Amino acid sequence: MMVYVHLIFLSIFLPASVISESYDAIEGEALVVRCPNNDLSAKVTWYHTDTRKRIPEEEEGSRVFSKEMFLWFLPTSLEDSGNYTCLINYPDGSQKGRKMNVQVHPCKQGMCFPSRILYANETRKGKISCPTFKNYENATIVQWYKDCKPLQGERYFMHDPYIFIENLNKEDDGYYTCRFTYTHRGRVFNVSATRIFISEEKHSSLPVQILFPKDEDVIEVELGAAFSLKCQARLGIKKQPVAVVTWDVNKMPAEYADEGKINQEVIYFEGEHQEFYGEATLTISNIEHTDLQSSFSCVAMNEMGNTRITVTLRLKEKCPQ
Template structure:
Protein backbone atom coordinates (compact mmCIF):
# COMPACT_ATOMS: atom_id res chain seq x y z
CA UNK A 1 0.00 0.00 0.00
CA UNK A 2 1.36 3.41 -0.85
CA UNK A 3 -0.13 6.53 0.72
CA UNK A 4 0.13 9.86 -1.06
CA UNK A 5 -0.21 13.40 0.29
CA UNK A 6 -3.85 13.36 -0.80
CA UNK A 7 -4.61 10.27 1.26
CA UNK A 8 -4.73 8.20 -1.90
CA UNK A 9 -3.87 4.54 -1.74
CA UNK A 10 -2.47 2.39 -4.51
CA UNK A 11 -2.40 -1.37 -4.55
CA UNK A 12 -1.10 -4.03 -6.91
CA UNK A 13 -3.10 -7.24 -6.71
CA UNK A 14 -2.24 -10.73 -7.85
CA UNK A 15 -4.99 -12.26 -10.00
CA UNK A 16 -4.89 -15.25 -7.60
CA UNK A 17 -6.08 -12.77 -4.89
CA UNK A 18 -4.48 -10.30 -2.55
CA UNK A 19 -5.55 -8.18 0.41
CA UNK A 20 -5.90 -4.55 1.34
CA UNK A 21 -6.73 -2.88 4.63
CA UNK A 22 -6.99 0.90 5.06
CA UNK A 23 -7.48 2.87 8.26
CA UNK A 24 -9.65 5.90 8.81
CA UNK A 25 -8.57 7.20 12.24
CA UNK A 26 -5.62 7.06 14.66
CA UNK A 27 -5.23 3.74 16.41
CA UNK A 28 -6.70 4.69 19.79
CA UNK A 29 -9.28 7.49 19.63
CA UNK A 30 -11.03 7.92 22.97
CA UNK A 31 -14.62 7.83 21.78
CA UNK A 32 -15.81 7.70 18.19
CA UNK A 33 -18.31 6.15 15.83
CA UNK A 34 -17.40 5.86 12.18
CA UNK A 35 -18.81 4.34 9.03
CA UNK A 36 -17.26 3.66 5.62
CA UNK A 37 -19.03 4.30 2.31
CA UNK A 38 -18.03 4.05 -1.31
CA UNK A 39 -18.73 7.48 -2.81
CA UNK A 40 -21.99 7.38 -4.75
CA UNK A 41 -23.33 4.44 -2.74
CA UNK A 42 -25.87 5.23 -0.01
CA UNK A 43 -25.32 1.84 1.64
CA UNK A 44 -22.46 1.67 4.12
CA UNK A 45 -19.73 -0.95 3.90
CA UNK A 46 -21.01 -4.05 5.76
CA UNK A 47 -19.51 -5.19 9.05
CA UNK A 48 -20.08 -8.86 8.27
CA UNK A 49 -16.62 -10.46 8.36
CA UNK A 50 -17.73 -13.00 5.75
CA UNK A 51 -18.31 -10.22 3.23
CA UNK A 52 -15.46 -9.70 0.73
CA UNK A 53 -15.44 -5.96 1.52
CA UNK A 54 -16.20 -5.25 5.16
CA UNK A 55 -15.39 -2.89 8.02
CA UNK A 56 -13.51 -3.97 11.14
CA UNK A 57 -13.35 -1.21 13.75
CA UNK A 58 -11.72 1.73 11.91
CA UNK A 59 -10.46 -0.42 9.03
CA UNK A 60 -12.07 -1.28 5.73
CA UNK A 61 -10.86 -4.62 4.39
CA UNK A 62 -10.81 -5.96 0.83
CA UNK A 63 -10.45 -9.77 0.92
CA UNK A 64 -9.45 -10.05 -1.84
CA UNK A 65 -9.12 -6.72 -3.63
CA UNK A 66 -10.45 -6.60 -7.19
CA UNK A 67 -10.06 -4.17 -10.06
CA UNK A 68 -13.65 -2.92 -9.70
CA UNK A 69 -12.90 -1.83 -6.11
CA UNK A 70 -11.04 1.20 -7.46
CA UNK A 71 -12.71 4.49 -6.61
CA UNK A 72 -13.27 7.06 -3.88
CA UNK A 73 -14.21 5.99 -0.38
CA UNK A 74 -15.67 8.17 2.37
CA UNK A 75 -15.26 7.73 6.11
CA UNK A 76 -17.96 9.50 8.14
CA UNK A 77 -16.88 9.93 11.75
CA UNK A 78 -18.66 11.17 14.86
CA UNK A 79 -16.32 11.98 17.74
CA UNK A 80 -17.58 12.57 21.29
CA UNK A 81 -15.34 14.71 23.49
CA UNK A 82 -16.37 16.43 26.74
CA UNK A 83 -20.06 16.02 25.92
CA UNK A 84 -19.56 17.70 22.55
CA UNK A 85 -20.13 15.80 19.33
CA UNK A 86 -18.35 16.68 16.11
CA UNK A 87 -18.69 15.15 12.66
CA UNK A 88 -15.93 14.91 10.12
CA UNK A 89 -15.35 13.25 6.77
CA UNK A 90 -12.24 11.78 5.21
CA UNK A 91 -11.97 10.83 1.56
CA UNK A 92 -9.59 8.15 0.35
CA UNK A 93 -8.88 7.22 -3.25
CA UNK A 94 -8.20 3.54 -3.86
CA UNK A 95 -6.57 2.44 -7.11
CA UNK A 96 -6.21 -1.28 -7.73
CA UNK A 97 -3.65 -2.47 -10.28
CA UNK A 98 -3.43 -5.96 -11.69
CA UNK A 99 -0.03 -7.60 -11.41
CA UNK A 100 1.27 -8.59 -14.83
CA UNK A 101 2.65 -12.12 -15.06
CA UNK A 102 6.42 -12.07 -15.38
CA UNK A 103 6.71 -8.46 -14.22
CA UNK A 104 9.11 -8.34 -11.27
CA UNK A 105 8.36 -4.80 -10.17
CA UNK A 106 5.84 -2.03 -10.70
CA UNK A 107 7.52 1.33 -10.08
CA UNK A 108 4.21 3.04 -9.24
CA UNK A 109 3.80 0.72 -6.29
CA UNK A 110 7.39 0.21 -5.14
CA UNK A 111 8.81 1.68 -1.93
CA UNK A 112 12.32 3.17 -2.00
CA UNK A 113 14.84 2.13 0.66
CA UNK A 114 18.55 2.86 1.25
CA UNK A 115 21.39 0.89 2.85
CA UNK A 116 25.18 1.39 3.04
CA UNK A 117 28.19 -0.72 2.14
CA UNK A 118 30.77 -2.13 4.57
CA UNK A 119 28.11 -3.07 7.14
CA UNK A 120 24.98 -5.23 7.41
CA UNK A 121 21.93 -3.68 5.76
CA UNK A 122 18.28 -4.15 6.68
CA UNK A 123 15.42 -4.00 4.16
CA UNK A 124 11.90 -3.69 5.56
CA UNK A 125 8.91 -5.41 3.98
CA UNK A 126 6.44 -2.50 4.38
CA UNK A 127 2.78 -2.37 5.40
CA UNK A 128 2.49 -5.83 6.96
CA UNK A 129 1.33 -4.75 10.44
CA UNK A 130 -2.32 -5.69 9.95
CA UNK A 131 -1.49 -9.08 8.45
CA UNK A 132 0.87 -10.37 11.16
CA UNK A 133 -0.56 -11.87 14.35
CA UNK A 134 -0.47 -15.09 16.37
CA UNK A 135 -2.47 -16.83 13.62
CA UNK A 136 -0.37 -15.48 10.76
CA UNK A 137 3.30 -16.22 11.30
CA UNK A 138 4.24 -17.63 7.91
CA UNK A 139 7.77 -16.61 6.88
CA UNK A 140 8.42 -13.74 4.48
CA UNK A 141 10.21 -14.85 1.31
CA UNK A 142 12.56 -12.41 -0.41
CA UNK A 143 13.36 -12.13 -4.13
CA UNK A 144 15.67 -9.97 -6.22
CA UNK A 145 14.70 -9.60 -9.88
CA UNK A 146 12.27 -12.53 -9.45
CA UNK A 147 15.02 -14.83 -8.12
CA UNK A 148 14.69 -16.26 -4.59
CA UNK A 149 17.50 -14.98 -2.36
CA UNK A 150 19.59 -17.73 -0.81
CA UNK A 151 23.01 -18.01 0.79
CA UNK A 152 24.77 -17.03 3.99
CA UNK A 153 24.79 -13.31 3.12
CA UNK A 154 20.99 -13.13 3.37
CA UNK A 155 18.93 -13.70 6.50
CA UNK A 156 15.19 -13.17 6.94
CA UNK A 157 14.24 -11.80 10.37
CA UNK A 158 10.50 -11.37 11.02
CA UNK A 159 9.43 -9.15 8.11
CA UNK A 160 12.93 -7.80 7.37
CA UNK A 161 15.79 -8.95 5.16
CA UNK A 162 19.32 -8.57 6.53
CA UNK A 163 22.16 -8.42 3.99
CA UNK A 164 25.64 -9.02 5.40
CA UNK A 165 28.72 -7.41 3.85
CA UNK A 166 26.67 -5.06 1.70
CA UNK A 167 28.21 -4.11 -1.65
CA UNK A 168 27.11 -1.78 -4.44
CA UNK A 169 26.01 -4.87 -6.38
CA UNK A 170 23.15 -5.35 -3.89
CA UNK A 171 21.19 -2.40 -5.27
CA UNK A 172 18.20 -3.32 -7.39
CA UNK A 173 14.59 -4.42 -7.28
CA UNK A 174 13.41 -6.58 -4.38
CA UNK A 175 10.09 -8.26 -3.64
CA UNK A 176 8.89 -9.70 -0.34
CA UNK A 177 6.08 -12.27 -0.35
CA UNK A 178 4.01 -13.94 2.36
CA UNK A 179 0.49 -15.24 2.93
CA UNK A 180 -2.43 -14.16 5.09
CA UNK A 181 -5.08 -16.60 6.33
CA UNK A 182 -8.59 -15.32 7.03
CA UNK A 183 -11.69 -17.44 7.66
CA UNK A 184 -9.79 -20.52 6.54
CA UNK A 185 -8.74 -19.04 3.19
CA UNK A 186 -5.19 -18.08 2.29
CA UNK A 187 -4.40 -14.83 0.46
CA UNK A 188 -1.15 -13.79 -1.22
CA UNK A 189 0.64 -10.62 -0.13
CA UNK A 190 3.60 -9.05 -1.93
CA UNK A 191 5.48 -5.76 -1.67
CA UNK A 192 8.04 -4.24 -4.06
CA UNK A 193 11.14 -2.31 -2.97
CA UNK A 194 13.64 -0.33 -5.04
CA UNK A 195 16.88 -0.57 -3.08
CA UNK A 196 19.69 1.99 -3.35
CA UNK A 197 23.17 1.36 -1.94
CA UNK A 198 25.65 4.07 -1.03
CA UNK A 199 29.33 3.56 -0.27
CA UNK A 200 31.26 4.46 2.85
CA UNK A 201 34.86 5.49 3.30
CA UNK A 202 37.15 3.49 5.56
CA UNK A 203 39.61 5.28 7.84
CA UNK A 204 42.79 3.80 9.26
CA UNK A 205 43.52 5.51 12.58
CA UNK A 206 46.66 5.67 14.72
CA UNK A 207 46.42 6.53 18.41
CA UNK A 208 49.46 8.10 20.11
CA UNK A 209 49.85 8.55 23.84
CA UNK A 210 48.15 11.75 25.06
CA UNK A 211 47.21 12.62 21.51
CA UNK A 212 44.08 12.48 19.36
CA UNK A 213 43.84 9.77 16.66
CA UNK A 214 45.42 10.45 13.29
CA UNK A 215 43.44 8.94 10.42
CA UNK A 216 44.10 8.09 6.78
CA UNK A 217 41.27 7.88 4.25
CA UNK A 218 40.71 4.91 1.95
CA UNK A 219 38.63 5.93 -1.08
CA UNK A 220 37.72 3.39 -3.76
CA UNK A 221 36.62 4.37 -7.27
CA UNK A 222 35.79 2.44 -10.40
CA UNK A 223 34.08 -0.95 -10.31
CA UNK A 224 32.10 -1.80 -7.17
CA UNK A 225 34.30 -3.65 -4.71
CA UNK A 226 33.04 -6.50 -2.59
CA UNK A 227 35.05 -5.30 0.42
CA UNK A 228 37.44 -2.61 1.59
CA UNK A 229 40.08 -3.21 4.23
CA UNK A 230 43.41 -1.98 5.55
CA UNK A 231 46.53 -4.07 6.12
CA UNK A 232 49.73 -3.37 8.00
CA UNK A 233 52.80 -5.56 7.45
CA UNK A 234 50.53 -8.00 5.59
CA UNK A 235 48.17 -8.24 8.59
CA UNK A 236 44.51 -7.20 8.33
CA UNK A 237 43.52 -4.24 10.51
CA UNK A 238 40.11 -4.95 12.05
CA UNK A 239 37.25 -2.52 12.55
CA UNK A 240 37.85 -2.51 16.31
CA UNK A 241 38.85 0.12 18.80
CA UNK A 242 40.81 -2.06 21.22
CA UNK A 243 44.25 -1.61 19.68
CA UNK A 244 46.42 1.41 18.90
CA UNK A 245 45.82 1.00 15.15
CA UNK A 246 42.28 0.31 13.99
CA UNK A 247 39.94 0.78 11.04
CA UNK A 248 36.95 3.07 11.34
CA UNK A 249 33.88 3.42 9.13
CA UNK A 250 33.13 6.91 7.90
CA UNK A 251 29.51 7.70 7.00
Protein backbone atom coordinates in the same frame (compact mmCIF):
# COMPACT_ATOMS: atom_id res chain seq x y z
CA MET B 1 -30.50 11.08 10.19
CA MET B 2 -26.96 10.05 11.17
CA VAL B 3 -26.23 8.95 7.59
CA TYR B 4 -27.03 12.44 6.28
CA VAL B 5 -24.82 14.01 8.95
CA HIS B 6 -21.96 11.77 7.83
CA LEU B 7 -22.42 12.82 4.22
CA ILE B 8 -22.32 16.49 5.16
CA PHE B 9 -19.01 15.98 6.93
CA LEU B 10 -17.66 14.00 3.99
CA SER B 11 -18.27 16.93 1.67
CA ILE B 12 -16.59 19.31 4.12
CA PHE B 13 -13.45 17.36 4.87
CA LEU B 14 -12.70 15.72 1.53
CA PRO B 15 -11.68 18.02 -1.32
CA ALA B 16 -11.65 16.03 -4.56
CA SER B 17 -7.88 16.25 -5.02
CA VAL B 18 -6.73 15.28 -1.52
CA ILE B 19 -5.50 11.69 -1.12
CA SER B 20 -4.19 10.75 2.32
CA GLU B 21 -2.58 7.46 1.25
CA SER B 22 -2.48 5.13 -1.74
CA TYR B 23 -2.39 1.36 -1.91
CA ASP B 24 -1.45 -0.87 -4.84
CA ALA B 25 -2.38 -4.53 -4.98
CA ILE B 26 -2.39 -7.40 -7.45
CA GLU B 27 -5.70 -8.88 -8.54
CA GLY B 28 -6.74 -11.93 -6.53
CA GLU B 29 -4.60 -11.18 -3.45
CA ALA B 30 -5.63 -9.99 -0.02
CA LEU B 31 -5.44 -6.26 0.78
CA VAL B 32 -5.92 -4.44 4.05
CA VAL B 33 -6.18 -0.64 3.99
CA ARG B 34 -5.56 1.17 7.26
CA CYS B 35 -7.23 4.47 8.11
CA PRO B 36 -4.49 6.92 9.25
CA ASN B 37 -5.88 7.39 12.75
CA ASN B 38 -3.85 7.06 15.96
CA ASP B 39 -6.74 7.57 18.40
CA LEU B 40 -7.96 4.08 19.32
CA SER B 41 -10.98 5.56 21.13
CA ALA B 42 -12.33 7.06 17.89
CA LYS B 43 -14.96 5.25 15.82
CA VAL B 44 -14.16 4.78 12.12
CA THR B 45 -16.76 4.44 9.37
CA TRP B 46 -15.82 3.54 5.78
CA TYR B 47 -17.47 4.78 2.57
CA HIS B 48 -17.10 4.56 -1.20
CA THR B 49 -15.98 8.13 -1.87
CA ASP B 50 -17.73 8.59 -5.22
CA THR B 51 -21.08 7.03 -4.31
CA ARG B 52 -21.00 8.00 -0.60
CA LYS B 53 -22.25 4.46 0.09
CA ARG B 54 -21.28 3.07 3.46
CA ILE B 55 -19.21 -0.13 3.55
CA PRO B 56 -20.69 -2.52 6.14
CA GLU B 57 -18.82 -4.67 8.62
CA GLU B 58 -18.10 -8.30 7.81
CA GLU B 59 -20.95 -10.70 7.17
CA GLU B 60 -20.81 -14.35 6.14
CA GLY B 61 -19.25 -14.52 2.70
CA SER B 62 -18.26 -10.84 2.57
CA ARG B 63 -15.44 -10.03 0.17
CA VAL B 64 -15.13 -6.29 0.88
CA PHE B 65 -15.91 -5.15 4.41
CA SER B 66 -14.85 -2.75 7.17
CA LYS B 67 -13.56 -3.61 10.61
CA GLU B 68 -12.74 -0.69 12.90
CA MET B 69 -9.87 1.27 11.30
CA PHE B 70 -9.31 -1.33 8.55
CA LEU B 71 -10.90 -1.88 5.15
CA TRP B 72 -10.59 -5.46 3.90
CA PHE B 73 -10.52 -6.92 0.39
CA LEU B 74 -10.50 -10.73 0.53
CA PRO B 75 -9.49 -11.05 -2.23
CA THR B 76 -9.09 -8.00 -4.48
CA SER B 77 -10.87 -7.56 -7.81
CA LEU B 78 -10.13 -5.11 -10.63
CA GLU B 79 -13.46 -3.41 -9.93
CA ASP B 80 -12.17 -2.41 -6.47
CA SER B 81 -9.90 0.29 -7.92
CA GLY B 82 -11.03 3.72 -6.76
CA ASN B 83 -11.22 6.05 -3.79
CA TYR B 84 -12.44 5.15 -0.31
CA THR B 85 -13.14 7.40 2.67
CA CYS B 86 -12.67 6.64 6.34
CA LEU B 87 -14.64 9.02 8.54
CA ILE B 88 -13.09 9.32 12.00
CA ASN B 89 -15.55 10.15 14.80
CA TYR B 90 -13.71 11.37 17.90
CA PRO B 91 -15.11 11.09 21.46
CA ASP B 92 -15.47 14.88 21.69
CA GLY B 93 -17.91 14.87 18.77
CA SER B 94 -15.49 16.16 16.14
CA GLN B 95 -14.94 14.36 12.84
CA LYS B 96 -12.21 14.07 10.24
CA GLY B 97 -12.34 12.41 6.84
CA ARG B 98 -9.40 10.75 5.08
CA LYS B 99 -9.50 9.64 1.45
CA MET B 100 -7.58 6.51 0.45
CA ASN B 101 -6.82 5.47 -3.11
CA VAL B 102 -6.76 1.80 -4.09
CA GLN B 103 -5.36 0.60 -7.41
CA VAL B 104 -5.75 -3.10 -8.27
CA HIS B 105 -3.42 -4.26 -11.06
CA PRO B 106 -4.21 -7.21 -13.35
CA CYS B 107 -2.40 -10.41 -12.50
CA LYS B 108 -0.13 -11.10 -15.48
CA GLN B 109 2.11 -14.07 -16.11
CA GLY B 110 5.63 -13.31 -14.96
CA MET B 111 4.74 -10.03 -13.23
CA CYS B 112 6.55 -9.68 -9.93
CA PHE B 113 5.09 -6.40 -8.69
CA PRO B 114 2.78 -3.60 -9.91
CA SER B 115 4.40 -1.03 -12.16
CA ARG B 116 3.56 1.73 -9.70
CA ILE B 117 5.84 1.50 -6.65
CA LEU B 118 4.61 3.36 -3.58
CA TYR B 119 6.74 2.03 -0.74
CA ALA B 120 10.13 3.74 -0.86
CA ASN B 121 12.96 3.17 1.59
CA GLU B 122 16.30 4.88 2.02
CA THR B 123 18.70 3.39 4.54
CA ARG B 124 22.27 2.29 5.19
CA LYS B 125 21.40 -0.16 7.94
CA GLY B 126 20.81 -3.17 5.73
CA LYS B 127 17.36 -3.78 7.20
CA ILE B 128 14.34 -3.76 4.90
CA SER B 129 10.81 -4.02 6.26
CA CYS B 130 7.92 -5.66 4.43
CA PRO B 131 5.34 -2.94 3.56
CA THR B 132 1.81 -3.30 5.06
CA PHE B 133 2.81 -6.56 6.81
CA LYS B 134 1.74 -5.27 10.24
CA ASN B 135 -1.83 -4.72 8.98
CA TYR B 136 -2.29 -8.50 8.88
CA GLU B 137 -2.57 -10.70 11.97
CA ASN B 138 -0.66 -13.97 12.03
CA ALA B 139 0.84 -13.42 8.58
CA THR B 140 3.93 -15.35 7.47
CA ILE B 141 6.48 -14.23 4.90
CA VAL B 142 7.07 -16.98 2.34
CA GLN B 143 9.77 -15.45 0.16
CA TRP B 144 11.73 -12.25 -0.49
CA TYR B 145 12.70 -11.20 -4.02
CA LYS B 146 15.13 -8.66 -5.40
CA ASP B 147 14.24 -7.37 -8.86
CA CYS B 148 11.90 -10.38 -9.14
CA LYS B 149 14.61 -12.96 -8.39
CA PRO B 150 14.38 -15.03 -5.16
CA LEU B 151 16.86 -13.91 -2.50
CA GLN B 152 19.19 -16.71 -1.46
CA GLY B 153 22.56 -16.88 0.26
CA GLU B 154 24.29 -16.41 3.58
CA ARG B 155 24.24 -12.61 3.32
CA TYR B 156 20.46 -12.55 3.80
CA PHE B 157 18.71 -13.21 7.09
CA MET B 158 14.91 -13.13 7.29
CA HIS B 159 13.02 -12.32 10.48
CA ASP B 160 9.39 -11.22 9.97
CA PRO B 161 8.70 -8.52 8.92
CA TYR B 162 12.33 -7.71 8.00
CA ILE B 163 15.14 -8.99 5.86
CA PHE B 164 18.72 -8.15 6.90
CA ILE B 165 21.59 -7.81 4.44
CA GLU B 166 25.23 -8.19 5.48
CA ASN B 167 28.16 -6.42 3.78
CA LEU B 168 26.06 -3.97 1.79
CA ASN B 169 27.24 -2.78 -1.61
CA LYS B 170 25.79 -0.76 -4.47
CA GLU B 171 24.53 -3.92 -6.18
CA ASP B 172 22.07 -4.36 -3.33
CA ASP B 173 20.09 -1.32 -4.50
CA GLY B 174 16.85 -2.18 -6.25
CA TYR B 175 13.28 -3.39 -5.87
CA TYR B 176 12.59 -5.74 -2.94
CA THR B 177 9.35 -7.71 -2.88
CA CYS B 178 8.04 -9.63 0.10
CA ARG B 179 5.39 -12.28 -0.44
CA PHE B 180 3.45 -13.56 2.52
CA THR B 181 0.32 -15.52 3.35
CA TYR B 182 -2.61 -14.50 5.50
CA THR B 183 -5.28 -16.84 6.87
CA HIS B 184 -8.85 -15.66 7.47
CA ARG B 185 -11.69 -17.98 8.51
CA GLY B 186 -9.77 -20.98 7.27
CA ARG B 187 -8.96 -19.47 3.86
CA VAL B 188 -5.36 -18.71 2.91
CA PHE B 189 -4.66 -15.56 0.89
CA ASN B 190 -1.47 -14.39 -0.78
CA VAL B 191 -0.13 -10.86 -0.39
CA SER B 192 2.82 -9.17 -2.09
CA ALA B 193 4.35 -5.75 -1.51
CA THR B 194 7.39 -4.03 -3.01
CA ARG B 195 9.65 -1.22 -1.86
CA ILE B 196 12.78 0.49 -3.13
CA PHE B 197 16.01 -0.02 -1.22
CA ILE B 198 18.94 2.40 -1.55
CA SER B 199 22.14 1.50 0.32
CA GLU B 200 23.80 4.91 0.16
CA GLU B 201 22.50 8.40 0.80
CA LYS B 202 22.90 9.76 -2.69
CA HIS B 203 20.82 9.86 -5.82
CA SER B 204 19.85 6.60 -7.49
CA SER B 205 18.26 6.31 -10.91
CA LEU B 206 15.35 3.95 -11.51
CA PRO B 207 13.79 2.83 -14.78
CA VAL B 208 11.81 5.83 -16.01
CA GLN B 209 8.10 5.46 -15.30
CA ILE B 210 5.42 7.78 -16.68
CA LEU B 211 2.64 7.75 -14.10
CA PHE B 212 0.06 9.62 -16.15
CA PRO B 213 -1.41 9.84 -18.69
CA LYS B 214 -1.45 6.29 -20.04
CA ASP B 215 -0.20 5.40 -23.49
CA GLU B 216 -2.87 5.63 -26.21
CA ASP B 217 -5.27 7.52 -23.95
CA VAL B 218 -7.97 9.44 -25.82
CA ILE B 219 -8.82 12.69 -24.05
CA GLU B 220 -12.06 14.60 -24.58
CA VAL B 221 -11.91 18.34 -25.32
CA GLU B 222 -14.23 21.13 -26.45
CA LEU B 223 -13.74 23.26 -29.55
CA GLY B 224 -12.70 26.81 -28.77
CA ALA B 225 -11.85 26.05 -25.16
CA ALA B 226 -8.46 26.19 -23.45
CA PHE B 227 -7.02 22.85 -22.36
CA SER B 228 -4.04 21.56 -20.35
CA LEU B 229 -2.28 18.21 -20.67
CA LYS B 230 -0.25 17.08 -17.66
CA CYS B 231 2.42 14.38 -17.75
CA GLN B 232 4.13 13.17 -14.58
CA ALA B 233 7.08 10.77 -14.47
CA ARG B 234 9.14 9.20 -11.69
CA LEU B 235 12.85 9.48 -12.48
CA GLY B 236 14.64 8.06 -9.43
CA ILE B 237 15.54 8.65 -5.80
CA LYS B 238 16.70 12.19 -4.92
CA LYS B 239 17.60 14.87 -7.45
CA GLN B 240 18.83 13.40 -10.72
CA PRO B 241 21.81 14.64 -12.76
CA VAL B 242 19.86 13.79 -15.93
CA ALA B 243 16.15 14.61 -15.70
CA VAL B 244 13.86 15.39 -18.62
CA VAL B 245 10.08 15.41 -18.88
CA THR B 246 8.66 17.19 -21.91
CA TRP B 247 5.94 17.11 -24.56
CA ASP B 248 6.28 16.57 -28.31
CA VAL B 249 3.54 17.71 -30.67
CA ASN B 250 3.41 15.71 -33.90
CA LYS B 251 6.89 14.34 -33.12
CA MET B 252 8.34 17.85 -32.74
CA PRO B 253 9.40 19.42 -29.41
CA ALA B 254 6.67 21.55 -27.87
CA GLU B 255 8.83 24.67 -28.02
CA TYR B 256 8.66 24.47 -31.84
CA ALA B 257 4.87 24.26 -31.86
CA ASP B 258 2.57 27.26 -32.41
CA GLU B 259 4.14 29.67 -29.91
CA GLY B 260 1.10 31.87 -29.52
CA LYS B 261 -1.23 28.93 -28.96
CA ILE B 262 0.80 26.16 -27.26
CA ASN B 263 2.95 26.64 -24.16
CA GLN B 264 4.74 24.26 -21.84
CA GLU B 265 5.74 24.49 -18.17
CA VAL B 266 7.98 21.90 -16.50
CA ILE B 267 8.61 21.42 -12.77
CA TYR B 268 10.68 18.89 -10.79
CA PHE B 269 10.10 17.90 -7.17
CA GLU B 270 10.73 15.23 -4.51
CA GLY B 271 7.95 13.05 -3.11
CA GLU B 272 7.28 11.90 0.44
CA HIS B 273 9.91 9.14 0.25
CA GLN B 274 12.52 11.16 -1.71
CA GLU B 275 11.35 9.88 -5.08
CA PHE B 276 12.23 12.44 -7.75
CA TYR B 277 9.48 13.44 -10.17
CA GLY B 278 9.14 15.62 -13.24
CA GLU B 279 5.85 17.11 -14.41
CA ALA B 280 5.27 18.81 -17.77
CA THR B 281 2.08 20.78 -18.43
CA LEU B 282 1.19 21.53 -22.05
CA THR B 283 -1.40 24.30 -22.40
CA ILE B 284 -3.42 24.82 -25.58
CA SER B 285 -5.14 28.20 -25.53
CA ASN B 286 -7.78 27.37 -28.14
CA ILE B 287 -8.75 23.86 -29.26
CA GLU B 288 -9.21 23.68 -33.04
CA HIS B 289 -10.07 20.87 -35.46
CA THR B 290 -6.39 20.51 -36.38
CA ASP B 291 -5.61 19.57 -32.77
CA LEU B 292 -7.92 16.56 -33.08
CA GLN B 293 -5.66 15.24 -35.83
CA SER B 294 -2.44 15.79 -33.87
CA SER B 295 -0.50 13.41 -31.64
CA PHE B 296 0.85 14.51 -28.27
CA SER B 297 3.76 12.53 -26.84
CA CYS B 298 5.24 12.84 -23.37
CA VAL B 299 8.94 11.95 -23.25
CA ALA B 300 10.76 11.23 -19.97
CA MET B 301 14.48 10.51 -19.57
CA ASN B 302 17.13 9.92 -16.90
CA GLU B 303 20.60 8.30 -16.76
CA MET B 304 19.14 4.86 -17.43
CA GLY B 305 17.24 5.71 -20.59
CA ASN B 306 13.97 7.16 -21.82
CA THR B 307 10.35 6.26 -22.45
CA ARG B 308 7.41 7.87 -24.18
CA ILE B 309 3.63 7.70 -24.26
CA THR B 310 1.29 9.20 -26.87
CA VAL B 311 -2.24 10.52 -26.45
CA THR B 312 -4.80 11.97 -28.85
CA LEU B 313 -7.75 14.31 -28.49
CA ARG B 314 -11.38 13.97 -29.51
CA LEU B 315 -14.46 16.12 -29.17
CA LYS B 316 -16.47 15.71 -26.01
CA GLU B 317 -19.81 14.10 -26.76
CA LYS B 318 -22.80 16.33 -26.13
CA CYS B 319 -25.58 15.08 -23.88
CA PRO B 320 -28.83 14.36 -25.76
CA GLN B 321 -31.42 17.06 -25.38
